[in-house]
Amino acid sequence: MRAIIAALAVLACGAAEAKERVPVKEKVLVIAHRGASGLRPEHTLSAYALAIEQGADFIEPDLVLTKDNVLVARHENDITGTTDVAAHPEFATRKATKMIDGQAHTGWFTEDFTLAELKTLRARERLAQLRPASAAFDGRFEVPTFAEVIALAKKHGVGIYPETKHPSYFRSIGQPMEARLVAALQAAGWDSASSPVFIQSFEVNNLKALHTMTKVRLIQLMDGSSAPPDGAAPSYAAMATPEGLKAVAAYAYGIGPNKAMIWRGEGAPTTLVADAHAAGLKVHPWTFRSENAFLPIGLRSGADPAAHGRVTAEIRAYIDFGVDGFFTDFPAIGVAARNGADQ
Numbered sequence: 001m002r003a004i005i006a007a008l009a010v011l012a013c014g015a016a017e018a019k020e021r022v023p024v025k026e027k028v029l030v031i032a033h034r035g036a037s038g039l040r041p042e043h044t045l046s047a048y049a050l051a052i053e054q055g056a057d058f059i060e061p062d063l064v065l066t067k068d069n070v071l072v073a074r075h076e077n078d079i080t081g082t083t084d085v086a087a088h089p090e091f092a093t094r095k096a097t098k099m100i101d102g103q104a105h106t107g108w109f110t111e112d113f114t115l116a117e118l119k120t121l122r123a124r125e126r127l128a129q130l131r132p133a134s135a136a137f138d139g140r141f142e143v144p145t146f147a148e149v150i151a152l153a154k155k156h157g158v159g160i161y162p163e164t165k166h167p168s169y170f171r172s173i174g175q176p177m178e179a180r181l182v183a184a185l186q187a188a189g190w191d192s193a194s195s196p197v198f199i200q201s202f203e204v205n206n207l208k209a210l211h212t213m214t215k216v217r218l219i220q221l222m223d224g225s226s227a228p229p230d231g232a233a234p235s236y237a238a239m240a241t242p243e244g245l246k247a248v249a250a251y252a253y254g255i256g257p258n259k260a261m262i263w264r265g266e267g268a269p270t271t272l273v274a275d276a277h278a279a280g281l282k283v284h285p286w287t288f289r290s291e292n293a294f295l296p297i298g299l300r301s302g303a304d305p306a307a308h309g310r311v312t313a314e315i316r317a318y319i320d321f322g323v324d325g326f327f328t329d330f331p332a333i334g335v336a337a338r339n340g341a342d343q
Contacts, residue, residue, distance in 0.1 A: 029325030030334040032056035038329035041123040043073040044141035054332035058159040061149045070115040071146035080107030083121040101229035130306045159196030167206040168230045182214045204232035217253035224261040245279035254282030265296020273322045286327035312337045
């Protein structure tokens with residue numbers, strides 16, 4: 001009898017050790033795209049705070065520079081559609097046409113304003129026709145600095161996921177942003193692979209430069225129908241091949257592909273997730289939005305572009321495909337989908 005008990009004890013101990021050796025699957029990350037940008041004007045402290053309240057793991061500020069070289073959170077350096085700048089007669093003469101990433105843009109640009117001047121503007125909803133409830137908050141919020149976003153994230157214990165916007169353009173006008181970004185992160189105590197930070201970019205050379213400047217994790221953004229604006233690769237499609245992904249893995253921790261590069265809403269998914277994982281890369285697709293206008297046909301509800309469709313089902317499908325995180329304008333829905341609840 002004693003021998004049997006001893007044998008059972010050994011088996012139990014071995015089972016416990018085996019259980020401890022089983023790797024725990026990492027939590028799929030919910031990344032608040034420009035904050036809770038489906039509910040508040042994007043890239044405002046209010047949008048970021050709501051995203052944190054709704055359970056996002058990371059908040060995402062797109063970064064551009066002011067005339068006096070301060071990093072601020074705006075989707076583009078062209079602030080015509082995301083602020084009330086056009087209603088400020090004192091800035092009427094600042095309107096200009098510029099070539100950015102090979103395309104002409106006419107409007108008002110952050111690099112022509114000091115931070116003090118930008119702070120006199122107020123944010124506006126960029127997609128007002130689709131998001132009238134968010135547009136009701138137009139005129140209430142300032143343009144935040146990157147430092148303010150960092151402070152908010154640190155206060156609430158969430159991560160940040162900054163994107164460098166048009167770094168080649170800013171470098172061409174004498175305002176390189178890499179050193180300023182790294183310095184801001186170092187000032188926050190974030191300069192390691194374990195820091196709650198991912199830096200993302202659609203450009204390649206920008207990330208390669210950052211790879212030599214910081215240990216923070218880097219994410220190569222991709223959009224299947226185009227190419228890196230810095231001309232560092234012939235196309236994102238070429239970068240998304242098994243060989244291309246191996247090259248990306250030399251400087252990046254993961255990729256952030258357009259979700260359509262993984263699945264178009266019907267049929268089988270592509271091999272991108274499996275290929276990226278084989279290259280040692282994480283996969284964080286963008287962007288999951290509730291409105292019919294952004295959903296595959298089979299997941300829409302009715303014909304109204306602004307009506308909300310079955311985005312929870314879409315997110316769950318991508319989780320089943322094996323993504324490691326995802327960007328969403330609706331963090332509460334993303335968290336519920338990730339956790340298996342209906343929303």
